[in-house]
Amino acid sequence: MNADLSESLRQAVLDAGNAGTPLMIAGSGSKAFYGRKATGSLLETAGHSGILSYEPTELVITARCGTRLSAIESVLAERGQILPFEPPHFGQNATLGGTLACGFSGPRRPFAGSARDCMLGCRFLNGEGEMLSFGGEVMKNVAGFDVSRLMVGAMGTLGVILEASLKVAPKPERELTVCFERSVEQALSAMNRWCSEPWPLSGLAYDGTRIFARLSGSERAVDAVYRKFGGEVLEKGDAFWEDLREQRHEFFRADGNLWRISLAPATPVLDVPGDWFYDWGGALRWLKTDAPAEAVFRAAEAAGGHAALFRGDSGDGQMFQPLNERLKSLHANLKRAFDPKGLFNPGRLYEDL
Amino acid sequence: MVYRVHPSERVPHRVDRDRFLQLLCEHVGSDGLLFDAEDLRPYECDGLSAYRELPWIVALPETIEQVQAVLRVCREHGVPVVARGAGTGLSGGALPVANGVLLSLAKFNRIVEIDRANRTARVQPGVRNLAISEAAAPYGLYYAPDPSSQIACTIGGNVAENSGGVHCLKYGLTVHNVLEVRIVTMDGELLTLGGSGYDGPGYDLLALITGSEGLLGVIVEITVKLLPIPPCAQVLLAAFGSVEAAGEAVTAIIGAGLVPAGLEMMDNITIRAVEDFAHAGYPIDAAAIVLCEFDGIAEQVESDLLKARDIFRTQGATEVRQSTGEAERKRFWAGRKAAFPAAGRISPDYYCMDGTIPRKRLPEVLRRIAELSAQYGLAVGNVFHAGDGNLHPLILYDANKPGELERVEELGGKILEVCVEVGGTITGEHGVGVEKINQMCVQFGAAELAQFHAVKRAFDPAGLLNPGKAIPTLHRCAEFGAMHVHGGQMAHPELERF
């Protein structure tokens, strides 16, 4: 299973450059639903896999991009550790490269950091077919620009990630999920109040009827907190968070456009018709709606946030919050700086990137 | 001194200074400009005071529009610009360039808004780090990254350096605690990076600007995340008979799944210096001590302390003490916080290095530092953010002895090269600035450096923002590399070296 394909991937990038044919980078295809459709010939990365080093006491793991996320998580679990950003998989074969390229983080994000927060360093191929290495395997590193974090969420448009080093964290000794029945206004206000108090939270979601709060820590601490915090204990707490992370919850099963809106957590209910699911204590909002893309983008922007069509069809191919002209031109400049010939995933993130 | 401006890093222009002052005056007024030598003097260096250069002009804008105008005028005339916060940087990042404008953000000192519901503070870049936590305290909130310089350094400088503090093992660096920044690029455009939530649209430019040392844009507003103040914090002090044992104890703490809020270590030279100075009650015979703090709710702190005490004992600690209250906790930390001034007491001068290493390589690295220290005849004390592998060797010396600073810098450079060799980095939190610009050639290859320059051009095609800092030119590296290979023998003696 484990193989070093970096040379052949590099050759493929060089060939594509010579031929002037763009590449569509594909891990396992698990996130093909997300983002705009790229064009180009397929560059498969799943074969470039294997964990290169794992040092539990250094809190770092390094793996090739095609390594299955599940393989990484099971190796970590053996040593009682986790990926702090609790990444969604969206498929059994989800790869590390695809996860980082999409920059997805799960319910633990507000409390433990995001995918980019955990990125310590990476090796990637730029559009000239050069193998570059930035950051490293240490927690603190400010030598040069933080290029590795820039790769996270770039949807593969800046380079082919070959390897990445991620910060890991100990798995909490105990986790307990408790629920509270609340109206949406009450829920937003309670979740934000709790976040400004020192509760050991690691998840905070609201499904339209109930708040779900996950408490983490030592046995003693969780017991003690539960006595003060209250709520109704959810028996299968772990399953709830996993279902939320993987979008298997009832809410996500209905057809129609699913939007992801990221904004300040205490933002009042947005004025867009549809069904809502709140994660990240209110900072991440899932919206099922048939409202036009324009309306969703406008509402998100007005709240200082941004929206992405996560699943579905906006009609005009717009999936990500439009950028203003100044940001657009900076994006174009950066794209040229990494991929001057425009080889990688053209159009996957924005039409002209 | 080791650092010299390299000819390839100069930005020549023939602009007349008086004429240019007039142009700037139209935008910032005469109150916003300094140009007499004695007024320029306070700006000639940052915390790395061995390097000094009088700026051409100092501009002190008060509004974002003024910053935009200054940058536009400089851009039109090809005049370089160096941004400056409080000037506490330790790598010469805010060192002026002789023919450039030093742009001070000192007048941007307002906390614009504390948003209690969303736990954020929107502040101007010249606000001091500690002032944010002070303003948030009435709401039970604080800003987590706490560089030792926090009473003086600005949040703009913190973002530009991606600064850390003793609590960043648990709470992260600046990059993990900033939600949105507004920057002005060299062409005078105002951009917002990040967003009101936990991420922004498009590329993660917020991560890119953090730690960019003033090379990509001038930061003019910052929104930081605030956290609830932990209700309880206690610290353990463990003494060890060898640095190896102390290092292994730190590894065991992390291996046991504990996440201390702070995990610091210091060696015997430092312990003695500190004890003389701060009377923190440290055991002066110990080869090394470890400070290990836990914070959070009381029950969590208690269970963590219990586990950690056991670990320290099993790992052969000769003594383990636990702070019994806030006063004692502060006293234990007072020693650590006094490490730098204490070094200043036992030696006329000290030079603070800043490398990061994989923690498990600590014993080896300390051994090699000791060898280098003997070889150069210069004492080195070590302060270590042990939890995250960030090592601060303090080289003790006397600047009045001719040639001593040069030897210190050479020794420092060697120490950084050891850090790179064991898989670490030349700077964990102080930045490259001018200080470590040569070692950048050791840490990165030509392709990576070329990629950095391409990123720089994406923001600042003319290369006017903070030229000669952080990212070396390939010319510089070619010469530095050649000097390296030939063991101090200069390649191209015909080239100008200033």
Ligand SMILES: Cc1cc2nc3c(=O)[nH]c(=O)nc-3n(C[C@H](O)[C@H](O)[C@H](O)COP(=O)(O)OP(=O)(O)OC[C@H]3O[C@@H](n4cnc5c(N)ncnc54)[C@H](O)[C@@H]3O)c2cc1C
């Ligand atoms: C065998 C196969 C054939 C396909 N054929 C077609 C087709 O003909 N037409 C079509 O429209 N779609 C096709 N797809 C799907 C298409 O590749 C995806 O839409 C898209 O590339 C997403 O990739 P992914 O979901 O496989 O990657 P995931 O692993 O889910 O990755 C998600 C995102 O990350 C990027 N990414 C993954 N790994 C890396 C990496 N190492 N470095 C940088 N970026 C990375 C991907 O490009 C993608 O944007 C195919 C997929 C596969 C596996």
Ligand SMILES: Cc1cc2nc3c(=O)[nH]c(=O)nc-3n(C[C@H](O)[C@H](O)[C@H](O)COP(=O)(O)OP(=O)(O)OC[C@H]3O[C@@H](n4cnc5c(N)ncnc54)[C@H](O)[C@@H]3O)c2cc1C
């Ligand atoms: C005693 C002492 C202890 C220290 N302890 C620590 C520590 O524990 N952790 C740590 O990380 N650092 C530490 N430092 C280093 C220093 O305090 C930090 O690097 C700090 O962030 C610098 O802030 P400043 O406002 O002084 O920035 P300056 O020194 O003025 O500038 C630093 C760099 O940032 C750029 N810059 C400043 N403001 C802006 C802006 N608004 N926009 C764009 N660029 C800008 C400058 O051009 C320069 O490159 C310490 C320094 C001292 C003197």
